Amino acid sequence: MEFRYLGNSGLKISEITYGNWLTHGSQVENDVATQCVRAALDEGISTFDTADVYANTAAETVLGEALKGERRESLEIFTKVYWPTGPQGKNDTGLSRKHIMESINGSLQRLQTDYVDLYQAHRYDTETPLEETMQAFADVVRQGKALYIGVSEWTAEQIRAGHALAKDLGIQLISSQPQYSMLWRVIEPEVVPTCEELGIGQIVWSPIAQGVLTGKYRPGEQPPAGSRAADEKGGADMIQRFMNDETLTRVQKLKPVADDAGLSMAQLAVAWVLQNPNVSAALVGASRPEQVGENVKAAGVTLEPELMQRIDDALGDLVERDPGKTVENSPQQRVA
Numbered sequence: 081m082e083f084r085y086l087g088n089s090g091l092k093i094s095e096i097t098y099g100n101w102l103t104h105g106s107q108v109e110n111d112v113a114t115q116c117v118r119a120a121l122d123e124g125i126s127t128f129d130t131a132d133v134y135a136n137t138a139a140e141t142v143l144g145e146a147l148k149g150e151r152r153e154s155l156e157i158f159t160k161v162y163w164p165t166g167p168q169g170k171n172d173t174g175l176s177r178k179h180i181m182e183s184i185n186g187s188l189q190r191l192q193t194d195y196v197d198l199y200q201a202h203r204y205d206t207e208t209p210l211e212e213t214m215q216a217f218a219d220v221v222r223q224g225k226a227l228y229i230g231v232s233e234w235t236a237e238q239i240r241a242g243h244a245l246a247k248d249l250g251i252q253l254i255s256s257q258p259q260y261s262m263l264w265r266v267i268e269p270e271v272v273p274t275c276e277e278l279g280i281g282q283i284v285w286s287p288i289a290q291g292v293l294t295g296k297y298r299p300g301e302q303p304p305a306g307s308r309a310a311d312e313k314g315g316a317d318m319i320q321r322f323m324n325d326e327t328l329t330r331v332q333k334l335k336p337v338a339d340d341a342g343l344s345m346a347q348l349a350v351a352w353v354l355q356n357p358n359v360s361a362a363l364v365g366a367s368r369p370e371q372v373g374e375n376v377k378a379a380g381v382t383l384e385p386e387l388m389q390r391i392d393d394a395l396g397d398l399v400e401r402d403p404g405k406t407v408e409n410s411p412q413q414r415v416a
Contacts, residue, residue: 081124082380086360087254088279089228091197093156095354096379097127097283098372099363100139110142112368117146119369123376127156129257129283129363131202132187133163140190148192155197158283159187160232160257162202164415174414175205180216184225199226200257204238207414214242218249230255230283235406236270243278253280255360258406260284262293262334262352262391263322263399270403272358281360284353288364290319292327293349295335299325326398333394341387343378350378352391 098120164173246253338348
C-alpha cells in the first residue's frame with residue numbers, strides 16, 4: 081500500500097481507501113462486510129470512509145463492529161453528514177447546527193470511537209447559512225470529536241467560501257470528495273485548480289463508474305445477475321447514465337490498454353484517477369473479500385503518457401467534463 085498526504089495537511093491516508101456505500105447494512109450480510117474490512121486491513125488499507133446516511137446509519141454500525149479491537153491510532157476513519165437519517169423529521173437533515181451536533185454524536189456512538197479523523201459535509205446545504213455550518217464544524221473540531229473537516233460534491237465557489245470561513249475560524253478544511261473517473265471528469269476544469277490553490281485534496285468516489293469500467297457490462301446484453309446495474313435497492317439508478325450501448329462499446333476498447341499495462345480493467349480505472357496529483361485517495365468498495373485484494377493492486381501504479389492518451393482516444397467525446405453537473409446533481413433544497 082502507498083500513502084499520500086490529504087491536501088496540505090500532515091495527515092497521511094492510504095491511497096486506496098475503503099468505502100462502504102451501497103454495501104454494508106444493505107447489499108451484503110454483516111459477516112461478509114466484516115470479512116471485507118478484514119481483507120482491507122490485511123492489504124494495508126488504513127483509511128475507511130462511511131456516512132450516517134448509508135443504510136440509514138446501519139453502515140456506520142457495521143464498520144464500527146468490524147474495526148473493533150484495532151489500534152485506533154493506526155486508522156483513519158471518515159464519515160459524513162447532510163442527508164436525512166433516522167425517522168427523517170424536519171431537523172434530521174441538512175447542515176444546521178442542530179443536525180451537525182446531533183449527527184456527530186450518533187456517528188461516534190455507532191463507529192465506537194471518540195473521534196473521527198475527517199468529518200465531511202455530504203452536500204452543500206442551500207437552506208442553512210454557510211457561517212452557521214462552518215461554526216458548527218469548528219465546534220466539533222474544538223470538542224475533539226473530529227480532527228479535520230471536508231466536503232463532498234461542492235462546487236469550486238462553494239469550496240472557496242467554506243475554506244475562507246474555516247481559516248477564519250482556525251480549523252482545517254482539507255478535503256473534497258467528488259465523483260471522478262475516466263468517464264466523469266467534471267472536477268477537472270474548476271474544482272481541481274481551486275483545491276490545488278487552497279491545499280485541498282480529493283478523495284474520489286466511483287473511480288470505476290459504479291462498475292462500468294470493469295468491462296463486465298456489454299453492449300446489447302442484460303446486466304449480470306447480482307451486479308450493481310441489476311440492484312433495485314438503488315445501485316441501478318446510480319449507474320443508469322452509463323448503461324447505454326455507445327458507452328459500453330467504448331469501454332470495451334479499454335481492454336487492450338489494461339492488458340498492455342498488466343492490469344485488470346478495474347485496476348486500470350483506479351490507477352487512472354490516482355495519476356491526478358490532486359487526488360489523495362480513490363474510494364473503493366467490495367461485496368466480496370477477494371475484490372479488495374484486486375483493487376489494491378492499483379496502488380503505486382504509474383501509467384505512462386502513451387497509455388493515458390490511448391484511454392482518452394478510446395473514450396473520446398463520451399467523457400463528461402461540464403462542471404455544471406455538480407450543481408445539477410446536487411439537491412437544491414433539503415430532502416426530508
